[in-house]
Structures are given as C-alpha cells and as structure tokens.
Amino acid sequence: MIPMRSDPEARPLVVLHLIEHGRAWAALGVLVLMLPSSGTTGPALDADLVETALVSAATGSSVDAHHAASLSWEVRELLDYLERSGSDLHTRARLEFLFTNLLQHIRPARALDEALRTDPALFAEILSYVYWGKDEPRDQEVPPERKAVAEVGFSVIRSWHTAPGVRADGTVDVDALHAWVTEARRLLDESGRTVPGDISIGGILAYVPPDSDGLWPAESVRDLIEDLRSEHIETGLRTAKLNSRGMAWSSPTVGGVQERDLAAQLRAWAERASDGWHRTATLLRQLADHYDEWARREDDRSEDFGDQGP
Secondary structure, eight states: OOGGGSOGGGHHHHHHHHHHTTOHHHHHHHHHHTSGGGOOOSSOOOHHHHHHHHHHHHHSOOTTGGGGGGGHHHHHHHHHHHHHTTOOHHHHHHHHHHTHHHHTTTOOOHHHHHHHHHOHHHHHHHHHHHSOOTTSOSSSOOOHHHHHHHHHHHHHHHHOOOOTTBOTTSOBOHHHHHHHHHHHHHHHHHTTOHHHHHHHHHHHHTTSOOOTTOOSSOHHHHHHHHHHOOHHHHHHHHHHHHHTTOOOOOOTTSTTHHHHHHHHHHHHHHHHHTTTOHHHHHHHHHHHHHHHHHHHHHHHHHHHHHHTOO
8 A cells, every 4th residue: 555645544553554564764754644734634643653653763674764865854844743742852852863964954953952951961972972981992893873873973062052051041050051061071971081071061162152241251161161170171162162163255365354353352352361260361362373373374375366466
C-alpha cells in the first residue's frame, strides 16, 4: 500500500507498522498529514507517537534513510508541533541535536539552546562526544557513529550563543551564570575534559551581553575571569570575540580603518576595566593588538592595490 493514501482513522496504526518495519522516514510523511494544520480529518496527533517516529528515524535502522535529505520540511513541521504542544523540553532538545545537520539552515534549535542554557550536565555530555577525556587512549579506532556524533556536537557548541543566566530582556542573572559555570567545570573536570571545557565555556561567555553602558565583557563575566584565573577560558573568550565579527567588507583603498577603530574601542574598554579587573584588561589589550596587526596587513594590501594602478 501507499502510506500517504491510508485511511485517516488508520494512520496512527500505519505509522507504528512503518516504524516496526524499518520505514520510520515514511512514517514522518504520514504524521505530517495528521497535523491539525493539514486540513485533514482523523484522530488527534499524539505527541508521544511523533517523538517515537522522530527518534526511530534519527537513530534506528531504516531502509528508507536515503530519503532523509528530502524530508527536512517534515521534520521541521513535526518539531514545531511538539513545541506548540508543550512537550518535554529535554526530549525536544535531544531531537534537535539528532537532526542538527538536517535542520541547520531551516530551523533554529530553540529547545536545545534553552536546555544548554539551563542544564550544564547536557553541555558536559555533548563535550564528552566531541573531545577525548584526559586518560582516554588516543590511538583507538574511532567508530563512524562516534565520529558523526562528535561532528554534530562540535557544530552545536560552536553555534550556541544563548549564554546561561541571560534573561529575555538582556540582563544577567549573575548567580545563575556563576552556578552554571561552576557546575559545568566540575563535571568536565570529573570527565577529564577541563581544558576543552574551559575553552568552550569561554566561548559562550563572549556572548553575555555587555553592561548597560556598553562595556564588554559584562561585569559578571569580568568577575569570573578574575576569580577563575583560567587561561583556557580567556583563550576561548578571545577566540569567540574575534569570530563573532563574522565577514567584513571594505574598499580595497581604505586599508585597516575598520580594524583600527575596533582596536581603539578595545583599548578604551581595557582602560575602563583596568581598575579592578586586571586580567580582563590584559585580555582586551591582546584583542586590540590583534586588530592593530590586522590593520597593518590591510594597509599593506591597500598599498599594493594602489601600486597596481587603474
């Protein structure tokens, strides 16, 4: 039979049979027909059934897995339905993790971002997929499944910018932020991943909004920098700040004007932070030095461009 043409009343049973016979991706197409927005009649769509089908498609042995790339819209619609239904946040977060590669350009991982922001254990778990523990042998063969999960985990952490403790209005719950960092570091130390953990924590701290007067990093982050005295957190924060600039364009004749402006801003922040946050001031000056060097390279490129003539 053609599953999409099944009787509306029989569709929940059809979905279960498809999953049992290794056709979970086909089951997703049937489930989409059962969405309230589809306009079709039939029994109400059960969120548990949707979760079962999505998990089976992402992790089970499916004979129709080759159709996965063409079913991103269906996965997106079903995840949106679970979100509207108020299903369990952590279940949706894990589903978004499993479908990261399929959905990365069409749907933000809202539940995953929220779960990471509030659950340091999930953050530590994902890093355990990405990095070896300190005492784990490095010469062991990496199974394809472990490699695939590690790549997804790296992508998730790299794209996660909703820092813990940050409220909807952009203000910071300092106690929540510090508690999250403390627990995440404890868990990562237990698993032998202190160094990559601190670098990753520094990366997310870069996205804590600046103070109301524009000073970056925010006071809550400056206090952590001074208290923790972790070179690796500072490395992660510097790297994330540089990467957050994204792509930059300018006329080939203007040289390093943009970079010098950024260096000047960073030095102004360093001056303001120097009274009480010495490590933070040093970090800001290091960033300013980087942009000064970048500006010199851009000046050289502009000079070479001018020498070439019209």
